Amino acid sequence: MKFMLLQHYGRVVGDVPPMTEWDPEDVQAHIDFQLDLNEELRERGELVEAQGLTGPELAKIVLATDGAPLVTDGPFPESKELLAGWRMVDVETEERAIEIAARSSEGPGPNGVPLRQEIEVRQVMGPIER
Amino acid sequence: MAAGPRRRGELEDLLREAAPRVLAAVVRRFGDFADSEDAVQEAMIDAARQWPAQGTPENPTGWLIAVASRRMTDRIRADSARRAREERLAVEPDRGPATAADDTLALIFMCCRPELTQASSVALTLRAVGGLSTAQIAAAFLVPEKTMGRRIARAKQAVAAAAEPFGLPAPAERAARLRPALAVLYLIFNEGYAASEGPDLARAELAAEAIRLTRIARLALPAEPEVGGLLALMLLTDARRAARTDRRGELIPLDRQDRSLWDAAAIAEGGRVLSEAIAAGAVGPYQLQAAIALAHDRARRAEDTDWAEILALYGLLEGVAPGPMVALNRAVATAMVDGPQAGLDLLAEVAPRLEGHHRVHAVRAHLLELAGDGAGAHAEYSRAAELTASLPEQRYLTKRAARLAATRPRL
Numbered sequence: 001m002k003f004m005l006l007q008h009y010g011r012v013v014g015d016v017p018p019m020t021e022w023d024p025e026d027v028q029a030h031i032d033f034q035l036d037l038n039e040e041l042r043e044r045g046e047l048v049e050a051q052g053l054t055g056p057e058l059a060k061i062v063l064a065t066d067g068a069p070l071v072t073d074g075p076f077p078e079s080k081e082l083l084a085g086w087r088m089v090d091v092e093t094e095e096r097a098i099e100i101a102a103r104s105s106e107g108p109g110p111n112g113v114p115l116r117q118e119i120e121v122r123q124v125m126g127p128i129e130r
Numbered sequence: 131m132a133a134g135p136r137r138r139g140e141l142e143d144l145l146r147e148a149a150p151r152v153l154a155a156v157v158r159r160f161g162d163f164a165d166s167e168d169a170v171q172e173a174m175i176d177a178a179r180q181w182p183a184q185g186t187p188e189n190p191t192g193w194l195i196a197v198a199s200r201r202m203t204d205r206i207r208a209d210s211a212r213r214a215r216e217e218r219l220a221v222e223p224d225r226g227p228a229t230a231a232d233d234t235l236a237l238i239f240m241c242c243r244p245e246l247t248q249a250s251s252v253a254l255t256l257r258a259v260g261g262l263s264t265a266q267i268a269a270a271f272l273v274p275e276k277t278m279g280r281r282i283a284r285a286k287q288a289v290a291a292a293a294e295p296f297g298l299p300a301p302a303e304r305a306a307r308l309r310p311a312l313a314v315l316y317l318i319f320n321e322g323y324a325a326s327e328g329p330d331l332a333r334a335e336l337a338a339e340a341i342r343l344t345r346i347a348r349l350a351l352p353a354e355p356e357v358g359g360l361l362a363l364m365l366l367t368d369a370r371r372a373a374r375t376d377r378r379g380e381l382i383p384l385d386r387q388d389r390s391l392w393d394a395a396a397i398a399e400g401g402r403v404l405s406e407a408i409a410a411g412a413v414g415p416y417q418l419q420a421a422i423a424l425a426h427d428r429a430r431r432a433e434d435t436d437w438a439e440i441l442a443l444y445g446l447l448e449g450v451a452p453g454p455m456v457a458l459n460r461a462v463a464t465a466m467v468d469g470p471q472a473g474l475d476l477l478a479e480v481a482p483r484l485e486g487h488h489r490v491h492a493v494r495a496h497l498l499e500l501a502g503d504g505a506g507a508h509a510e511y512s513r514a515a516e517l518t519a520s521l522p523e524q525r526y527l528t529k530r531a532a533r534l535a536a537t538r539p540r541l
Contacts, residue, residue: 020512020531027532031525035378052524055516 002048002124003097005087005104009056010080011118012109022110030115033107041089041100052085088124097121141181144190145174149261150346152194154233157296160202163240164286167258169205173198174261231350234259236298238347241285242311243292250285251314252321257282260339270321270333298350308351312360312416315344319364323371337368348403358407359417365400366423369393381526385432397427415451418443437466454483458493470501488517492527499534508534 019027034050041047059074059082076082087104091097101119109115149170156166173194187193241255253271256262262270268278299307322336344361351357373387404420422443429435444460457480465473474497477490484490495510511531518524 018512019528020508020515021535022532023536024529024532027529031380032378052521054519057516058519 001092001094001097002088002090002126003094004120004122004124005089005097005101006120006122007084007086007104007117008080008120009082009084013116016109016115026108026110026112029108029112034104037100037103038087041087046089046091046096046100048088048090050085050087053083056082094121094123097123141178141186144186145177145194146261148191148194149174150234150237150259151191151230152198153258154237154296155195156198156202157237159199160206161296162202162290163296164283164290165205166198166202167286169198169201170194171257171263172201229350231346232298234343234346235350236296238311238315238343239299239307240289240294240296242307242314243289243294244307244310245292246285246288248310248314248317250281250288251310252318253278253282254285254289255314255343256318256336256339259343262339270336304351304354308354308356311347312344312356315340315347316360316364316416318343319368323367334371337364337371340364341368353410355407355410355412356414356416358403358410359414359420362400362404362407362420363416363423365396365403366420366427369396369400369427375522379522381522383526384426389430392427397424400424400427413446413450415447418447418450422447435466437463441467454480454487455489458484458489462493462496465497465500470497473497474501486517488514488519488523488527491517495527495530499530504534 019030022030038047038050056075056079059076059079061072061074061076063070063072074082087100089097089100091100098121101121105117105119106114107117152173153167153170156170157163160166176197177190177194181187181190237259238255241258242251246254253267256267256270257264264279264282265275267282268275271278298304319337319340322333322338322340341361341364344357344364348354348357348361369392370384370387372393373382373389373391375381400420401424404417404424407417408421422440425436425440425443441460441463444456444463448456448460458477461473461476461480464476474494477494477497481490481494491510491514495507495514498510499507508531511527511534515524515527515531518527
């Protein structure tokens with residue numbers, strides 16, 4: 001079963017400053033945590049892909065109209081709801097997907113305190129089940 | 131059948147080296163580029179299946195040409211509309227022996243026709259000239275194999291529609307055709323050189339492939355200094371590969387790289403290739419960029435870098451290939467020679483042309499940091515991190531910003 005584990009910008013517990021304001025060691029610890037998790041999932045044969053998206057500043061919303069399409073440039077007032085990135089995993093059960101999501105939610109923030117970021121877990125639709 | 135079974139990598143190398151010669155021979159004989167390319171791929175698949183068990187033939191290229199030609203004949207027979215053309219081609223005189231390098235270069239020109247998009251040219255060159263499979267190319271560019279297959283098929287249709295006879299373009303046209311071809315080779319190199327997370331051999335191979343093809347192009351066009359310039363630029367840049375990222379793919383900037391990891395042999399060769407190109411006259415942008423790379427490569431420590439020479443080279447580069455990116459780099463060199471304020475002044479002139487580009491902010495941040503303006507540098511590094519589309523670069527810029535925030539007194 002494939003699952004998308006989606007991460008959004010603002011959905012963290014408490015008030016966390018942007019990463020550029022963290023202590024450098026905390027930034028490094030967070031990056032290491034994410035890379036280690038990817039490596040572990042790859043080793044276990046569970047990682048399909050891990051991708052990050054460019055920031056809200058570069059986001060655009062496009063809407064077809066009768067004339068030229070309407071393009072709204074970011075950042076938007078609701079930027080915190082924007083998708084920041086995802087992991088796609090291929091696992092045996094939904095429980096395992098939830099376990100991975102919980103791990104990823106624990107990524108360390110300032111002073112090593114877990115960020116407790118909300119991770120949205122969505123199963124990817126596949127071919128006809130047998 | 132002679133020689134015993136070869137190692138897998140050895141067989142792959144052999145096939146890929148043979149690929150352009152085989153394709154050139156088949157295109158020359160049958161004229162149809164798209165079908166010939168399919169036939170050669172099929173012959174290579176046959177070879178990869180049969181040779182490990184049956185042994186490599188004594189003349190691998192001849193074997194592949196024979197098998198691919200047989201496939202072409204089968205296709206043509208199956209297609210009665212083409213019969214007349216088959217008969218016409220059968221009586222055409224042999225065009226005489228061409229060197230393998232000329233054949234490869236002619237194929238590169240064919241794959242890099244100006245009406246193709248660069249992405250299409252890159253994919254087609256890797257398959258038709260580099261002998262990579264569609265699956266390998268798809269893996270290198272992280273797109274599904276079917277998507278890459280369609281991209282290559284459409285590119286082949288465009289080449290077929292141009293109906294250009296096989297061979298090197300006329301000398302009058304050569305310069306115009308060389309420019310997009312060199313741009314595609316450089317793009318392939320950069321795709322391979324760009325750092326990415328985790329074990330990613332498929333991409334590293336692209337850089338090696340670009341160097342191999344550029345070497346062949348240089349053999350075919352020894353009098354074109356920009357071909358040598360491009361080869362030198364690739365060698366002198368690739369020489370730093372091992373030092374450029376850490377084990378995890380995190381970027382290490384030039385001034386903090388462990389220079390003992392640089393490839394001295396590649397630097398020496400790049401230097402030789404560059405001097406030969408420069409001696410041939412007509413200095414162009416690739417030669418100048420190679421000269422700048424060499425100036426960095428020659429410094430044993432970052433503080434030994436001859437920034438005055440680099441600044442002069444950027445001045446020349448702006449003369450032959452002006453552009454905001456070159457101006458940006460010249461601003462950095464200016465700061466290293468005349469101090470950060472001089473660099474910032476120059477940057478202020480260039481910045482409006484690159485509004486919203488992360489490099490402007492990254493450079494300004496660097497210069498502000500050199501000038502001792504920690505708060506300004508922090509804001510600019512943060513802005514650059516928001517605007518970059520490269521993950522390793524974003525991590526690097528975020529860490530630089532964080533380091534400055536940490537040294538600042540907290541409120």
